[in-house]
Amino acid sequence: MSKFFITTAIDYVNSRPHLGTAYEKITADVIARYMRLAGVPTHFLMGNDEHSLNVFRRATEQGLDPKAYCDQMEREFREVWQRLDVSFDDFIRTTEERHRVGVTALVERIRAAGDIYEGHYEGWYCNSCEAFKQEKDLVDGLCPVHRTKPDWITEKNHFFRLSKYQQPLLDHYAQHPAFLQPDVRRNEILNVIQGGLDDISISRAGQAWGIPLPFDAQSVVYVWFDALINYISALGFGAGDEAFDRWWPASLHVIGKDITRFHCVIWPAMLMSAGLDLPERVFGHGFVYFKGEKMSKSLGTIVDPLDAASKFGPDPLRLFLLREFAYGQDGDFSWERFEDRYNSDLANNLGNLVSRIATMAEKYCGGRLPVPAAEPGRLAHVAAAAVASYRAAMDAFALQDAMAAAYSLVDAANLFITETEPWKLAKDETNAARVAQILYEVAEALRIAAILLLPAMPASAAEILRRVGAPKPGAGHRLGDAVWNAAGGRVTLKADAMWPRIGEAKKK
Ligand SMILES: [Zn+2]
Known part of the structure; x- marks a missing residue:
């Protein structure tokens, strides 16, 4: 192997990292450190996702400018990662200039390929998920994840021709059986693709917090479309940076099992449209629960990883997470x-x-x-x-x-x-x-x-x-x-x- 480029999901900064978030970073860190130990030149990228409306709201609640709030959260995140001995080589924030440059360049390439068109979106949007929801996604009219009623939105949006990539995606999965692991996730995603893909909205109208669309200054790039691009903007994509040629495509995206659709359907289609290589592998890990519940502030099921690290140092916690849970499956802490x-x-x-x-x-x-x-x-x-x-x-x-x-x-x-x-x-x-x-x-x-x-x-x-x-x-x-x-x-x-x-x- 001539090089290894590994990434984790970037995190919303509306709350501090909990043990579930830390699990992903620690396991990715173990893989990165293993590659370095094996003598493979390795580049390990992490970061924060700052263009979420939840982040904007959280900052406003605290009476802070959103950028100042994100700066403060960045310090807190970095401190947690340092205390858990997570050895990333680069840390990207989506409010950085290099990210704006990369997003703008990619969106323009996708548009030049004829894959972006203007339309009208009318439907549900869960603010907590930051995701457009279809009627069939809801349970009793509520977002199944957040158990809240999504907003009905009606706005002019720009759409990405995801439907065009159904067959190319199926071909890619057939030719690269190891693209998405473990197999259970691969099967879920294959079902989604085989079921047919709708075009997706990639912009939000009338918002100021985000990256403006290069061809419509009244709209910002939808936060998920924006976030996925971090994996290449961090390498200087769009700025002619040689780091992009050196490290792309990613060897491995480490992500949570709940966001495989974004990473294994939308992201590869975006890259295909732009004529860029696809990541070699995506690994969708399971969740770490606490007393059988997903970690959540409102349920009081948050475990602070620093509680363990401050008592025993980071290593017993790191070893525990690796020894106790099969990677790819859920575990209970x-x-x-x-x-x-x-x-x-x-x-x-x-x-x-x-x-x-x-x-x-x-x-x-x-x-x-x-x-x-x-x-x-x-x-x-x-x-x-x-x-x-x-x-x-x-x-x-x-x-x-x-x-x-x-x-x-x-x-x-x-x-x-x-x-x-x-x-x-x-x-x-x-x-x-x-x-x-x-x-x-x-x-x-x-x-x-x-x-x-x-x-x-x-x-x-x-x-x-x-x-x-x-x-x-x-x-x-x-x-x-x-x-x-x-x-x-x-x-x-x-x-x-x-x-x-x-x-x-x-x-x-
Ligand atoms: Zn939701």
């Missing part, structure tokens, strides 16, 4: 499950192993573990198998399986130490070489497991590498280092427990 996993995965398992190996290496070998003269034992085979499964899983975005592969090596190392009992062998001096070999092999298994865990737990995995004597500066580790005996002999480091147990300490 609870603090009880979080604490259980923290204790079982980190305090009792990985953290305990790191402490034991550093303590025994210091006690029996003065902290020095040379590469043994004897042939590598069974852990070397477990490590090779774990690395292979990990890579296969990560390449398929099966994040939960990838973490299970890394943990299979941690578990094997724990079992190996229990079975070989180096503390007993160490009582007899003639066993010195055997004891040193056992400890080296466990340290080596931990080194390789830590490399595999770097995308999930960047700071903690780097700390494990330091303690097992295999530190590298900055982001110096590569997946290619996850090979037995690749790091040579080492000096281990004994330090405080990395993850003290939550709740009552169990006597060992």
Whole structure:
């Protein structure tokens, strides 16, 4: 792979990010970090969607100029992402000039292709969804998502000839079976396309908050049409920027399952109309619920990701989200499950192993573990198998399986130490070489497991590498280092427990 361009959905800024929003950014971050670890030049884009009427209203409620309100929210979003260790390379806001340039250029290309025409829209519009609704979309006359009555609007609009792209889209799906994943989403979208596509309104009349249509200054570009274009405007599309040639098409759009229609029907049709390449893949992840409910302020089901990050650092939360939920499916968060996993995965398992190996290496070998003269034992085979499964899983975005592969090596190392009992062998001096070999092999298994865990737990995995004597500066580790005996002999480091147990300490 010569390059990897990954994006997430851009967020409405009418409220702070909750755990559901954070789930998307963290999982995309893990994929981006994995690609960097694999040595692939990677560009990771995130951003904020600011041209929503809800944002405009929220700002007005607070007595703020909408732009000033968006500036303030940008600071809050960036702070959350920083505290969760999300490593985006670029952050776009749809009020930026580069975005206006990109939107204007794309809309003009689509119009030049004959795919925009003037019409009259009369129908429902849910302000909370920021979406035009058809009668068949409503339940008892209400928006099924927001349980509110949509507005009936009548206005002059400009329409995009989406209907023209039904067959080209079907052809594209047939030729690119991996375009939309997981398969359940692909099947939903294929049904939508096969059911026939109506042209869509792409403008709103008489509004000031948004990007004016280049050929009708009285209208602004509909917020969704505007938002999708961020993926290319951020690369300088329309400004002749070489970043666009370098990075487009996107390798992967990571989005929530509720917005696949926008990303997998409308967006590819827009790109086809403009004569641009389509993204290679779109992944529609599931939702993280809290007590079975979608996170919502009014239902009191919001989990603030910073609550976990401020108590335990970001890594236990990141690992939890990957280990607990199959990527692509929904999951339910609870603090009880979080604490259980923290204790079982980190305090009792990985953290305990790191402490034991550093303590025994210091006690029996003065902290020095040379590469043994004897042939590598069974852990070397477990490590090779774990690395292979990990890579296969990560390449398929099966994040939960990838973490299970890394943990299979941690578990094997724990079992190996229990079975070989180096503390007993160490009582007899003639066993010195055997004891040193056992400890080296466990340290080596931990080194390789830590490399595999770097995308999930960047700071903690780097700390494990330091303690097992295999530190590298900055982001110096590569997946290619996850090979037995690749790091040579080492000096281990004994330090405080990395993850003290939550709740009552169990006597060992
Ligand atoms: Zn709605």
